[in-house]
Amino acid sequence: MATDNKTVVSDGLQEFRENRELKLQEEENQNLTTLNLGPTHPATHGIFQNILQMDGEKIVSAVSTVGYIHRAFEKIAERRPFYQITPLTDRMNYCSSPINNMGYHMTVEKLLGITVPQRAEYIRVIMMELARIADHLICNSILGVDTGAFTGFLYVFQEREKIYDIYEEVCGARLTTNMGRIGGMERDLTPKAIHMIKEFLKEFPKVFAEFESMFNRNRIFVDRTENVGPITAERALNYGFTGPNLRAAGVDYDVRVMNPYSAYADFDFEIPVGSKGDTYDRFMVRNEEVWQSLRIIEQAINNLPEGSFHADAPHYYLPPKQEVYRNMEALIYHFKIVMGEIDAPKGEVYHAVEGGNGELGFYLISDGGRTPYRLHFRRPCFIYYQAYPEMITGVSLSDAIVILSSMNVIAGELDA
Amino acid sequence: MELTNENVLGKIIEKFGTDNIWDAYAPDGIMTFQTNRESIVELIQFLYDDEELQVRFLTTMAGIHYPDQKGKELCMMYQLHSLRHNLRLRIKVYFPIEDPVLPTITHIYATANWMEREAYDFYGMLFTGHPNLIRILNVEDMEYHPMLKQYPLEDQTREDKINTYFGR
Numbered sequence: 001m002a003t004d005n006k007t008v009v010s011d012g013l014q015e016f017r018e019n020r021e022l023k024l025q026e027e028e029n030q031n032l033t034t035l036n037l038g039p040t041h042p043a044t045h046g047i048f049q050n051i052l053q054m055d056g057e058k059i060v061s062a063v064s065t066v067g068y069i070h071r072a073f074e075k076i077a078e079r080r081p082f083y084q085i086t087p088l089t090d091r092m093n094y095c096s097s098p099i100n101n102m103g104y105h106m107t108v109e110k111l112l113g114i115t116v117p118q119r120a121e122y123i124r125v126i127m128m129e130l131a132r133i134a135d136h137l138i139c140n141s142i143l144g145v146d147t148g149a150f151t152g153f154l155y156v157f158q159e160r161e162k163i164y165d166i167y168e169e170v171c172g173a174r175l176t177t178n179m180g181r182i183g184g185m186e187r188d189l190t191p192k193a194i195h196m197i198k199e200f201l202k203e204f205p206k207v208f209a210e211f212e213s214m215f216n217r218n219r220i221f222v223d224r225t226e227n228v229g230p231i232t233a234e235r236a237l238n239y240g241f242t243g244p245n246l247r248a249a250g251v252d253y254d255v256r257v258m259n260p261y262s263a264y265a266d267f268d269f270e271i272p273v274g275s276k277g278d279t280y281d282r283f284m285v286r287n288e289e290v291w292q293s294l295r296i297i298e299q300a301i302n303n304l305p306e307g308s309f310h311a312d313a314p315h316y317y318l319p320p321k322q323e324v325y326r327n328m329e330a331l332i333y334h335f336k337i338v339m340g341e342i343d344a345p346k347g348e349v350y351h352a353v354e355g356g357n358g359e360l361g362f363y364l365i366s367d368g369g370r371t372p373y374r375l376h377f378r379r380p381c382f383i384y385y386q387a388y389p390e391m392i393t394g395v396s397l398s399d400a401i402v403i404l405s406s407m408n409v410i411a412g413e414l415d416a
Numbered sequence: 417m418e419l420t421n422e423n424v425l426g427k428i429i430e431k432f433g434t435d436n437i438w439d440a441y442a443p444d445g446i447m448t449f450q451t452n453r454e455s456i457v458e459l460i461q462f463l464y465d466d467e468e469l470q471v472r473f474l475t476t477m478a479g480i481h482y483p484d485q486k487g488k489e490l491c492m493m494y495q496l497h498s499l500r501h502n503l504r505l506r507i508k509v510y511f512p513i514e515d516p517v518l519p520t521i522t523h524i525y526a527t528a529n530w531m532e533r534e535a536y537d538f539y540g541m542l543f544t545g546h547p548n549l550i551r552i553l554n555v556e557d558m559e560y561h562p563m564l565k566q567y568p569l570e571d572q573t574r575e576d577k578i579n580t581y582f583g584r
Contacts, residue, residue: 016550016556066552066553067551067554067555070553070554074538074563075562075563075569076569078569079568110444237473237499238526239526240473240474240475251499253499258499259502347443347444348443348444349443349444350495350506352475361475363476363478363493365480373480378475382530382534383476383527383531386526386527386529387526415553416553
């Protein structure tokens, strides 16, 4: 079988190279130039290459190459005990790692059949919405940079810093957070963390309103983004778009509403949608989502239920450290969990959360062992980035840059 | 008619028969069933075209390798979503590793393009009719398909490493 496959591989490669030769010849005949956009280009905000065929300023065709930071997470996950996989998920969409962490925890909880107390769910929602704000701030402010407005970027990054301070207070880390545990949170929200969140809710709206007033009706910004890179709802669905990119095209699909997970069913919020699916709509949908996220956080922090911050699941949730020194069961569970000696039940689950840029899904098959048999990540970036060549065909190079940053493609998630 | 997993499955079986649709269960509330390579494209096209079901969103595709199942070593999982009814479906196709050929569904879903390339890259599945079946995440001239179970990751506790090679 190995030899068979090998010949097929080289055949495919041969064909690929011949096609490339043909393309180059064709290009010479038509007087086109080839331009390499990336892999390391400051305007691509990540490591991905696009080989563009240019007719002057206009892009005639584009080919995307991805995989420059492929780290084989799906393969690594097949060897690791469940709790050691969370740090891998951090490194997918590193602009909103808490969402990835929580999504993964909820998937495993679904497999194990653990019910998490309301308080833990509320804390999760708060952290996920903060992460969404941070994610959208990066995307939108960088879109500003790409259209020539650096001020907004610097201004909101100070606010993003405050979100990272909250992460630090809650879990100790800032970027790759590894926040929460299977079964809840690793610790309760401290009074300081609650104070910081409330403070953020008070200060941030002013700053963000200023950010919005700088862009929303700015002539230069609107000219650069309106009707740039539009995609119809039908095409977007066919390409598997999710998240703000799909909603900008006018489809109100949001996992938080369609399949409410965690405590989202308890909150009152709206799903903003666009109409044209162009760069400006994507920008506006993200802005509005930031306001909705603030609404959710406010409702959650004001109605934070009393109770435990983790489920009563001694087989999977690490006992408190002082118990480990005094209590025999705690010591045994601690040892078994840390050594990864606890088997999960057999099963097959899919769980999706609304990530910063779309439906982030985890498809987990367990064969009853200490590690997943198969863990597949449905990475929204990977799926919608393939529409990029189609979206930039026929537009100018400067528009292609703007379209790329408005799609919020995160290289870490794309390549997993 | 209210759409439940059972109704939808009944409708699909009515159209394709129990010879082509079998082993239905819902492990996590998502209706999962098996089909064969001959009917997969027709089935997905039927689900897409059906005015009542309107299953028009391909959520994800994932390959799975079961080295111990003789003749059914590879599995392709298609997860579809009807956004109209908020109904998810999971379709599995098993096939032997000696003959890892599947028909492509890129003509129905543009998004299947990279998903199929990923399955080819990781598991060596060949999709007939795919416009550009080359590796996507790994390097072009890699000579194996890394997600197959015969390529284990290095055991972290192994002791046969020669320390001088690692500067220890």
